[in-house]
Amino acid sequence: MERCPVHRRKLAVLAISAYFELLLNLIKLIIQYYKELEYEDVQVLEHVTPWETPIARQQVRNSFMACITSHGDISNTMLIRMSCKSFEKLCNLLRDRGGLRCSWNMEIDEMVAIFLYTIAHNEKNRQNQITFRRSGETISRVIKVVLNSVLKLHPILLRKPKPVLEDSEDPKWKHFKNCLGAVDGTIVEVRTTKDRQARYRTRKGTIGMNVLGVCNQNLEFIYVLTGWEESAHDGRVLRDALARPNGLKVPRGYYYLCDAGYSNCQGFLAPYRGQRYHLKEWGRNRPKTPEEIFNMRHATARNIIERVFGILKMRWAILRDTTWFSTRMVAKIVNACCLLHNFIRGEVGADVFERVYEDEDPSTEPIIDDDELITLIQPTLEWTQFRQQLAQEMWASRTYYAN
Incomplete structure (x- = not known):
């Protein structure tokens, strides 16, 4: 058997020694890496390249x-x-x-x-x-x-509705006994496919999603419904919220305040059409009829839902502009932002994005019977008379606006 030439044996020895040297250096780098991970004095690194260690x-x-x-x-x-x-x-x-x-x-x-x-x-x-x-x-x-x-965390962070008590002294809500809060919709911009853009197009030409929100007197969300396109009417979105198994629950005898975009029907109290309503329309003028004083106090109380949407979009910038998330993902994000808003309200109360509101005493809150719920949105003569009676009571009990 022929023996291997001398130069081949030397090359093999050099290759083996180089291999072991490389392996030894690799072990040293691994040891140094884990030692530096234990180093507690962490410094802020700026302008680090993508190829950083x-x-x-x-x-x-x-x-x-x-x-x-x-x-x-x-x-x-x-x-x-x-x-x-x-x-x-x-x-x-x-x-x-x-x-x-x-x-x-x-x-x-x-x-x-x-x-x-x-x-x-x-x-x-x-x-x-x-x-x-x-x-x-x-x-x-x-x-x-x-x-x-x-x-x-929906069952934990979503608030339960609490009606306005008979002995309430809140100047905004004392006229609306058994009111649970306010309901309204807002628009959140989304991205969608070209064949669906017509349904999601807003009056301003943007692509948006219709979000239904219900809040209580303490700037907290009670119910949120997302996913509807902007072209859907507010009343249709509200009917869908009532028809869902886990949707909005409105016990009979109680109601929410809503704007003129909704029907004045049992469970939802809307303002008078054709009368001054928005607060900026009043200035220093005084209400001259029961309908006007009702609309003014209705707008003052229902403005709570507008403030909630404003705080929500101020706090979470993802709701103010279009994102690259899908429409379904944006719907989930809107719900999550509302839940986190309630969490912050429960922990901090008011932060830099809102003012302080005093919590009501939970020991004086009555228990709402959920056996009979409102499931249909249909104007009735009984509810119209209830609104007229409420307006007459406000007009008769006025003090500041009396001539």
Whole structure:
């Protein structure tokens, strides 16, 4: 048997030694990587290239989460619209009741922060990749997972209707006994396919979704219905809300305030048509008829739903502009924003986006019987007489407007 030439043996030895040297350097890099991960003094890195090291990416993530957990409530409210304590409580609520679970490389607080930051600033996926140093697939998956967990909190965060009491002294609501709140619709811009744009086109030429909202006297949502195209009439959307198994429940004897776009029927009290209604139309003029004083006080109380929609869009920028999410995804996001609005109201009360409102004493609230519910929207003579009687009572009891 012939022996291997000398130069071939030398080449084999050099190749084996180079292989072991490369393996040794790789082991050293792995050890150094895990040592630097344990380094607690995290610094903010700016203008890092997409080809940055894993250590640098982790440092940026830790720096952003430190801004949320340790830089105070003011910066926290600007970033994710809630205080540090509220953010921690929301994470625990999503974990315990929403079924949210952390992944092998991401904790729950970072997942929730990504979702809140996205809807608060309407950030696109590419911008979030730079902010959180995560891949586009990870950002998209986290947003969907957290969104589904937030929607599971419907039974907890949606408020129960509470009627105006007989002894109420609130100047806005004391004239509307047994009123549960106000109902109205708003438009949220969406993107849809070309064959469906005609149904979603608004009067201003944009593409929008019709959102039905119901709120109580404390600026909290009772019910939200999304998904209808903007061309659908408000009355049709309201009928669909009443017909759904888990839809809007209106017990007989109680009612909501609505504008002239809805019918004046049992369960929904609308203003008089052909009379001054909007507050800006009055100025210093005084009501001269029972219909006018009714419309003025009706507008003053029903304005609560307009304020809720304004606060909602001010807090969550994703509702103010068109996003790249699908129509179905936007419908879920609108519901999630309303639930988070109620959560913030329950935790903080009023923040920089709204004023303070005193909560009512829950011990004096009567229990509403849900056995008989209103399921049809049909004007009746009885309800018209009820509105006229209410207007006459307001006119007879007027003090400030008396001549």
